[in-house]
Structure formats: structure tokens, C-alpha cells
Amino acid sequence: MSGFLAALLLGAGWNAMLVTLGTALLGLAAGAVGTVMVLRRRALLSDAMAHATLPGLGAAFLLMAALGGSGRALPGLMAGAALTAFLALLAVEWLGARTRIPEDAAIGATLSVAFGLGLVLLTVIQVAGLGEPAGLESFLLGSTAGMLRADVLAIALGAAAALSALWVLRRPMTLLAFDEGFAAAAGLPVRLLDRVAMTLVLFVTVAGMRVVGLVLIVALLILPPVAARFWTDRAGRMTVLAGLFGALSGWIGTALSAAAPDLPAGPMVVLAAATLMAASLLLAPGRGALARMRAARARQPTLDRREGELWAALRLADPASPLIERDDGHTALSALLPPDRLARLLAGGER
Amino acid sequence: MDAVFVQLSLPPLVIGVCAAVACALPGNFLLLRRQAMLGDAVAHVVLPGLVLAFVVTGSLAAPVMIGGALGAALLSVALIEAVRRLGRIEPGAAMGAVFTTLFAIGVVLLEVTGASGVHLDVEHALMGNLESLIWFDATGWASLLDPAALAGLPPQLGRMAAVLFMVILVLWLLRRPLAVATFDEGFARATGQRPGLVGMILVALSAAAAVTAFEAVGAIIVIAMFTAPPAAARLLTGRLWTQVRLSALIAAISAILGYVLAGHGPLWFGIPHAVSAAGMIAVVAGIILAGAAAFGPHRRRSGAFVTS
Amino acid sequence: MNAIGRFVETPLEESPLAIRGLSAGYGGLPAVLDADVTVAPAALTAIIGPNGAGKSTLLKAVLGLIPRQAGQVTFWGMPLVQARSRIAYVPQRASVDWGFPVTVMDVALQGLHREIGLLRPIRAHHRARAQQALERVGLAELAHRQIGALSGGQQQRVFLARALAQGADLFLLDEPLAGVDAATEDAILAVLRALRDEGRTVVAVHHDLSTVAAWFDRAVLLNRRVLAEGPVGLALTARTLQGAYGGRLPAEAGGLR
Numbered sequence: 001m002s003g004f005l006a007a008l009l010l011g012a013g014w015n016a017m018l019v020t021l022g023t024a025l026l027g028l029a030a031g032a033v034g035t036v037m038v039l040r041r042r043a044l045l046s047d048a049m050a051h052a053t054l055p056g057l058g059a060a061f062l063l064m065a066a067l068g069g070s071g072r073a074l075p076g077l078m079a080g081a082a083l084t085a086f087l088a089l090l091a092v093e094w095l096g097a098r099t100r101i102p103e104d105a106a107i108g109a110t111l112s113v114a115f116g117l118g119l120v121l122l123t124v125i126q127v128a129g130l131g132e133p134a135g136l137e138s139f140l141l142g143s144t145a146g147m148l149r150a151d152v153l154a155i156a157l158g159a160a161a162a163l164s165a166l167w168v169l170r171r172p173m174t175l176l177a178f179d180e181g182f183a184a185a186a187g188l189p190v191r192l193l194d195r196v197a198m199t200l201v202l203f204v205t206v207a208g209m210r211v212v213g214l215v216l217i218v219a220l221l222i223l224p225p226v227a228a229r230f231w232t233d234r235a236g237r238m239t240v241l242a243g244l245f246g247a248l249s250g251w252i253g254t255a256l257s258a259a260a261p262d263l264p265a266g267p268m269v270v271l272a273a274a275t276l277m278a279a280s281l282l283l284a285p286g287r288g289a290l291a292r293m294r295a296a297r298a299r300q301p302t303l304d305r306r307e308g309e310l311w312a313a314l315r316l317a318d319p320a321s322p323l324i325e326r327d328d329g330h331t332a333l334s335a336l337l338p339p340d341r342l343a344r345l346l347a348g349g350e351r
Numbered sequence: 352m353d354a355v356f357v358q359l360s361l362p363p364l365v366i367g368v369c370a371a372v373a374c375a376l377p378g379n380f381l382l383l384r385r386q387a388m389l390g391d392a393v394a395h396v397v398l399p400g401l402v403l404a405f406v407v408t409g410s411l412a413a414p415v416m417i418g419g420a421l422g423a424a425l426l427s428v429a430l431i432e433a434v435r436r437l438g439r440i441e442p443g444a445a446m447g448a449v450f451t452t453l454f455a456i457g458v459v460l461l462e463v464t465g466a467s468g469v470h471l472d473v474e475h476a477l478m479g480n481l482e483s484l485i486w487f488d489a490t491g492w493a494s495l496l497d498p499a500a501l502a503g504l505p506p507q508l509g510r511m512a513a514v515l516f517m518v519i520l521v522l523w524l525l526r527r528p529l530a531v532a533t534f535d536e537g538f539a540r541a542t543g544q545r546p547g548l549v550g551m552i553l554v555a556l557s558a559a560a561a562v563t564a565f566e567a568v569g570a571i572i573v574i575a576m577f578t579a580p581p582a583a584a585r586l587l588t589g590r591l592w593t594q595v596r597l598s599a600l601i602a603a604i605s606a607i608l609g610y611v612l613a614g615h616g617p618l619w620f621g622i623p624h625a626v627s628a629a630g631m632i633a634v635v636a637g638i639i640l641a642g643a644a645a646f647g648p649h650r651r652r653s654g655a656f657v658t659s
Numbered sequence: 660m661n662a663i664g665r666f667v668e669t670p671l672e673e674s675p676l677a678i679r680g681l682s683a684g685y686g687g688l689p690a691v692l693d694a695d696v697t698v699a700p701a702a703l704t705a706i707i708g709p710n711g712a713g714k715s716t717l718l719k720a721v722l723g724l725i726p727r728q729a730g731q732v733t734f735w736g737m738p739l740v741q742a743r744s745r746i747a748y749v750p751q752r753a754s755v756d757w758g759f760p761v762t763v764m765d766v767a768l769q770g771l772h773r774e775i776g777l778l779r780p781i782r783a784h785h786r787a788r789a790q791q792a793l794e795r796v797g798l799a800e801l802a803h804r805q806i807g808a809l810s811g812g813q814q815q816r817v818f819l820a821r822a823l824a825q826g827a828d829l830f831l832l833d834e835p836l837a838g839v840d841a842a843t844e845d846a847i848l849a850v851l852r853a854l855r856d857e858g859r860t861v862v863a864v865h866h867d868l869s870t871v872a873a874w875f876d877r878a879v880l881l882n883r884r885v886l887a888e889g890p891v892g893l894a895l896t897a898r899t900l901q902g903a904y905g906g907r908l909p910a911e912a913g914g915l916r
Binding site: 038041042043044047094095098099100101102104105106107108109110111112113114115116117118119120122123124126127128141215216218219221222223225226229230262263264266267268270271274277281287289292 | 382385386387388390391434437438439440441443444445446447448451452454455456458459462463571574575577578579581582585586613617622624625626627629630631632633634636637640644647649650651
């Protein structure tokens with residue numbers, strides 16, 4: 001426990017501190033960028049892109065090895081990963097726009113085929129005698145071992161770039177996510193905006209696949225926004241809150257993993273985000289499950305059935321008598337009586 | 352040669368084909384009902400189910416594993432629905448939130464309990480081990496008629512075949528309500544049918560197929576076969592039942608061709624090793640889908656349903 | 660000249676919306692074929708026709724939201740790009756997710772996105788204009804509600820307020836009066852009439868033959884092709900309606916003659 005506290009307060013050594021800061025920054029960027037994807041209803045598209053980094057990693061490894069390099073050079077691997085993730089995006093868009101396959105099926109097919117190709121390439125690396133692709137497999141579930149200052153710096157730069165792009169484009173992005181038709185009619189460059197959003201996802205994915213792993217990075221894009229949605233009804237606040245939740249998840253997850261080396265960092269970060277999400281789902285005031293249950297109980301109609309019928313009789317006697325207006329636009333009567341009975345009462349067929 | 356084929360290649364081929372077809376068939380209806388990512392979700396949550404079942408019972412027996420996985424799959428479906436309704440968010444985000452969380456739980460459990468040393472590991476879960484499904488007792492084609500040798504068949508074969516049979520049977524029994532519920536849920540309800548129940552049966556059937564196939568051949572084939580063959584078939588025909596049959600055919604072709612290419616493809620380049628069969632099967636399905644998307648006679652969205 | 664009845668009087672460069680030979684659709688057969696329309700300025704024009712006639716498609720194609728397969732569209736004689744700031748579009752209410760985390764005021768402010776731009780903060784005068792638009796549709800008190808908490812009719816009015824905030828000269832509305840309560844119907848009609856009286860032009864997709872004569876000045880009768888265009892009483896005759904609706908002519912339309 002004290003180890004966890006020390007790690008939480010950045011006191012568990014230089015390396016643990018680096019990892020904690022880097023992952024928190026990653027979570028910040030992922031939460032904010034993920035909000036755009038969740039609001040645009042394309043959360044799973046980022047999953048397809050994340051899985052589609054695998055063939056890029058394999059291909060880059062093969063290419064670099066064939067050119068006489070080490071195969072594990074990180075910039076090359078990242079470039080390969082970004083390239084195939086982008087190709088997967090194009091594939092999903094093409095299937096969705098040019099054919100009648102619904103987008104979710106296009107995402108599932110692209111994701112699995114790209115990942116399958118990645119697996120084939122991994123085994124090719126093995127059988128071609130280019131050495132164990134052991135370094136590559138750590139990209140699947142991430143690994144914070146050997147994270148350097150340069151890595152944290154790269155993540156910080158990427159996060160800063162992504163967050164500033166988001167801030168500049170916050171209005172058109174929100175407008176597009178809410179009402180694509182209006183946005184397009186108003187002359188906003190819809191395709192370009194979507195491409196920019198996907199590029200930000202790509203940034204987060206490529207920066208995060210080393211830490212959290214490409215299988216789970218999408219969790220960091222989805223869980224914080226979903227958690228944030230329970231606390232606010234404003235897109236802007238939701239984005240900020242999601243970034244904070246993401247940073248908090250990164251921080252707590254890596255601290256836990258630093259304290260108990262058995263616990264892998266990536267999945268722990270995801271579990272921290274999931275805990276925040278579950279807590280928000282249950283406890284958030286207003287939209288949380290408990291608050292909503294309480295509100296539903298309080299909203300039980302105060303008039304009993306008998307009184308409802310009296311109301312109806314009154315209404316018959318004096319059609320101009322006011323009905324109780326409720327928030328949801330129904331009248332109190334319509335809430336109290338079954339519709340067919342209400343109709344009969346109001347029609348005078350039953351007194 | 353025959354003996355080697357029957358020993359090493361026949362069981363994986365048959366299991367692969369059964370798994371592919373069993374996933375592709377319900378995949379058609381999931382695709383039409385906009386639930387195509389269900390296979391993806393189930394494939395992710397099977398891992399924690401397997402680990403938990405192992406941790407609780409200490410057994411790796413197939414019924415325990417499949418029971419645990421099926422439980423996890425059904426739980427995940429319920430959780431997704433709960434998050435979607437309570438959070439009022441799009442189904443994709445709800446799905447992503449749930450299945451990544453459960454997958455992360457699976458990975459952590461694996462590490463914490465030490466189950467990873469025994470039999471379960473993440474890589475196996477993702478990639479499957481189609482190649483290891485070997486029929487040791489076979490000596491040639493004649494073994495197919497030899498009860499003693501047949502008893503030594505990989506148990507996955509029997510299970511997968513049974514699940515495939517069940518899938519076909521249930522889909523056949525439900526063919527009419529399923530078609531109506533998929534095409535027009537409101538109409539189905541108005542005419543006194545139970546589209547909700549039909550949908551639940553479909554989800555349970557899909558989960559059963561996904562779990563059994565996962566255990567035999569790994570996650571990637573499951574996800575690929577739930578989506579790619581039905582999507583390709585959708586682009587080749589405008590008729591529901593033709594699409595279902597075509598998807599089964601495409602799944603079978605992918606399984607056979609993928610397995611053969613993975614085993615023999617590298618030989619053409621002078622490399623005496625096989626590459627991942629599961630990955631290759633997904634790739635073949637993807638190539639067929641790409642072909643259908645480029646040339647399929649029904650690839651375009653129909654113009655007849657444009658509403659004014 | 661493919662229409663049965665035609666009463667062209669507005670010259671092209673004065674017409675807020677002139678459509679010539681427009682064909683459009685979602686691939687395959689065009690849902691709108693060879694449409695010619697010349698919208699009169701400062702008038703309420705209904706686009707009317709049976710279900711599946713391509714009414715919304717026509718509107719979307721005009722705005723470039725779906726691909727045009729043939730034809731030209733001009734606004735006051737100019738192409739869309741040059742006229743965009745003078746056009747307000749009100750989509751169908753069902754086309755968006757009303758659980759989206761924005762308030763009524765946020766949606767009204769979207770109408771001012773051009774002026775506010777990317778980086779400028781939202782000023783008091785922007786809010787005042789959005790509030791004014793909300794007042795016009797009778798939603799001033801609800802400005803800080805989340806949009807999901809509104810009734811269907813109120814949601815439709817928010818959409819109209821957003822268009823009002825734009826201060827456009829041409830309003831293109833997709834079924835603004837479909838499935839709304841009586842209060843909303845009155846509020847929307849009052850706003851549309853006021854817009855016309857200010858000299859602005861309103862074009863609305865409308866589905867109800869029984870009300871078109873009472874609510875609109877002019878009509879475009881559509882069933883894939885434009886069958887008639889002009890003042891309601893002249894454009895919607897037994898003959899043109901028969902052409903559009905065939906044997907399915909609703910009984911209440913008889914009152915139009």
C-alpha cells in the first residue's frame with residue numbers, strides 16, 4: 001500500500017515517475033480526443049484503427065530488417081503503424097460510403113482482417129529467421145518497461161498538439177457531431193474535419209500503443225468520455241472532464257502497476273478508467289443510476305387514481321379548466337389514467 | 352502423404368470450416384440488425400470468462416471453460432445494454448466501454464492468478480491454435496471408419512460440429528420470425544410476434560457459436576467470420592436466404608484457402624515453416640470482401656428506399 | 660418544360676432559389692429527375708408530394724448534401740458557395756440525436772458560427788441575438804435546458820431559432836410542421852409568415868395536402884419530377900394532383916378545387 005502511495009505521489013523513483021507522468025498525459029489527450037469520437041458516434045472506428053496498427057508494425061519491422069536495419073527502430077515502427085491505421089480508416093470509409101454495408105460491419109470486417117494480416121506478418125518475421133518479434137508483441141498489451149524520457153517527451157508533445165487542435169476546432173467539431181446536415185449546409189468542410197479528428201485518434205493510438213497496447217488503447221478513448229457524460233450536459237465541459245478522467249486513470253493505473261509489478265500497466269490503466277466510469281454511472285448526480293432511481297420515485301404522481309377521475313370530470317364540466325402541465329409536456333391526467341380510459345372520459349362516454 | 356494429411360491437416364480444416372460457418376451464419380442477421388460488432392465484443396470478453404472459470408474451478412476441462420466463457424459473453428451483452436440505456440450513449444461506445452474493460456480484467460486476472468503459465472495466454476486467445484488440432488490416432492483415410500481411431504479425434508471437432516448443427520437447426524426453425532423481426536421489428540410486434548425474444552435467441556446463439564469457435568480457433572477468426580463473409584454476401588445478392596447460403600460458402604472457402612495458404616504459401620518462397628493460419632483465414636475473407644465491394648452486383652445502396 | 664402547369668414570372672437572377680434540370684439521388688435511380696423550380700422571393704413556398712416523391716432529396720441536393728447527378732442550382736443568380744451565408748437550413752428533427760450534450764442556447768448559437776468563427780470568444784451581443792431568436796419561437800425561458808429535455812415540438816422550434824439567429828434571407832425547411840403539437844404549429848407558422856412579411860423567402864417540405872392552401876402562398880408539386888409550380892390555387896388542381904398522387908389522391912385534397 002505504501003508502495004502505491006509513493007508511486008501515486010511520484011516518489012517511487014525516477015523511472016516510475018516518468019511512466020506515471022507520460023501515461024497521465026496520454027490519458028489526458030485520449031480522453032479529450034475520445035469525446036469527439038463518442039459524440040460523433042464513431043467510437044469503434046478508433047478500435048479498428050488501433051487494431052490495424054499491427055500489420056503496419058510487422059511490415060515496418062520486415063522492411064527495416066530487409067534494409068539491414070534493426071527492425072525495432074521506434075520511429076519506423078510508428079510510421080508503419082500510422083500508415084496501416086490510416087489505410088484501415090480509408091477502407092472503412094470506402095465500404096461505408098460506396099457499398100451498402102453498414103458502418104459497424106465495415107468496422108468489424110476491417111478490424112479483424114487487418115489484425116489477421118498483422119498476425120500473419122508476425123509469424124512471417126518468426127519463420128523468415130529475422131529473429132523473435134518479441135519487441136513487437138509488447139505492442140499488443142503495452143509495456144511501460146524501458147520507457148525513456150524521450151518517450152514521455154514525445155507523448156507530451158503529441159498530447160499538446162492534439163489538445164490545441166481540439167481547442168481550435170471545438171466549435172465546428174461539436175456542430176458536426178451534433179448535426180451533420182446543418183454543418184454541411186452551412187459550408188463546414190465535413191470530410192476535412194472528420195479526417196482531422198481521425199488524425200488525432202491516430203496520434204493517440206500510436207503514442208499509446210507502447211504503453212497501453214493496441215488492443216486496449218481504445219478503452220482510453222471511450223471510457224473517460226462515457227464517464228464524463230454522466231456529469232454534464234455540455235459538450236465542452238464533457239471534453240475537459242474526460243481529459244481529466246483520462247489523466248487520472250493513467251496516473252492511478254501506472255501507480256498501481258508500479259507498486260505491484262505483477263499487475264501490467266496497460267490493463268491497470270484501463271481498469272482505473274473503468275472504475276471511474278462505473279462510479280459515474282452509479283453515483284453521478286442527475287444522470288447517474290441512483291439519482292435517476294430516486295428521481296423516478298419522487299416523480300410518482302401525487303394524485304391518486306380517484307382524484308384523477310375527478311379531474312377528468314371537472315374537465316368535462318368546464319373544458320377551459322387548466323390541466324396540470326408537467327415538465328415532459330404531458331398533462332397530469334394523461335400520466336394518471338390509461339390513455340383509452342382518459343379518451344373515453346374526455347369524450348363524455350363515461351361519467 | 353495421405354496419412355500425414357489425415358493426421359495433421361484434415362482435423363484443422365474441418366474444425367476451421369465448421370467454426371467459420373457457425374459464426375458466419377448468425378453474422379448475417381447481426382449485420383442486418385446493426386449488431387455486427389457483437390462478435391467483436393464476445394471475442395474480447397471470452398478471455399475473462401475462461402480465466403475466471405479456471406480460477407474458480409481449477410479445471411481446464413472444456414465444459415467448464417465453455418460455461419465460463421458463455422457466462423461472460425451473456426453478462427457482457429447485459430452490461431452493454433445497461434451502459435447504453437443508463438448513459439444514453441451510442442451503442443458503439445457502450446460496447447467499446449464494456450468489452451475493453453472485461454478484456455483488461457481478463458489480462459490482469461491472468462497475470463495475478465498465474466493462470467498464464469498453465470495453458471491460457473493472451474496470444475493464444477487472440478491467435479488461436481488451429482495448427483495444433485492434430486489427430487494422432489489416424490493412419491490414413493481408413494481411420495475415418497475405425498471407431499478406435501475416431502475416439503482420438505480432437506474434441507474440438509465434435510463440439511464445433513455440434514454447435515454448427517445447432518446453429519443451422521435454430522436458424523432453420525426460426526427462419527420466418529427471424530426474417531420478419533430483422534426486416535421490420537415494428538411490424539413483427541404489431542402482428543403479435545416476439546421480435547425481442549427472437550433477438551435474444553439470436554444473441555445467445557451467436558454467443559454460443561463465438562465461444563465454441565474461440566476455444567477451438569481463437570478470437571480473430573471469430574470476429575472476421577461474424578462480419579466479413581456476411582458483408583461480402585450482402586454485396587453479391589439482394590435476397591436474404593441466398594445471402595445466408597453465400598456467406599456460409601464464403602466462410603468455408605476462406606477457412607480452407609486460408610489454412611492451405613498459411614501452410615503451403617511460405618514453401619513457395621522457400622521457407623519451410625507455416626505462418627498463422629487464423630490470420631491468413633481472416634485475410635482471405637478480407638480479400639473476398641474487397642472483391643465483392645469492388646465488383647459485387649448488389650454493392651450499391653439501393654435507390655428505392657430513399658424517403659422524401 | 661416538363662411540368663403540366665407552370666407559371667414562371669420571376670427572372671432567374673431575382674429568384675432566391677432557381678433549379679434547372681436537377682437530377683439527384685443516393686446512387687442508382689435518381690430520386691429527383693430533371694427538376695425545374697423558380698422560387699418566388701418573399702413568399703411561403705411548399706414542396707409537396709406523396710411519400711417517397713423526393714421532397715427532402717430535392718432540398719438536400721439543392722444544398723449540396725447529396726450528389727447532384729445533373730443540373731444547376733442558383734441562389735439570386737449566384738452559385739451556392741457565394742450565397743451560403745444568406746441561406747438557412749432546418750433539417751428534419753429526427754436527423755439528430757437529441758441526447759447530445761448541448762443546451763437550447765448552444766444550438767441557437769450554432770446559427771452564428773460564421774460570425775463567431777474558430778477562436779473568438781462568444782460575446783454578449785451574440786448571446787443576445789440567440790436569445791432573441793429563441794424569444795421569437797417562444798422558448799426564451801428554456802434557453803439553459805438540455806435539448807433532450809424538450810418536447811418534440813419544442814425541439815423543432817429550437818431548430819427554427821437556430822436558423823433565425825443566422826439572419827438569412829432564404830430559409831429551407833425539411834418538414835418543419837410534421838408531427839408537432841398545435842402550439843408549435845401556430846408558433847412556427849407565425850414566424851414563417853413574419854419572415855415573409857420582412858421580405859424573406861421560405862421554402863418548406865410539407866406533407867399535408869389539407870393544410871397547404873391555408874398555410875402557403877405557393878406550391879411545388881413533386882413526384883420525382885416537378886409536376887406543377889406556382890400559386891397554390893393554380894398549381895394544385897385536380898389534374899396536377901392526379902398526376903402526382905395517381906389513384907391515391909387523399910379525400911381531403913378535394914377541398915382545394
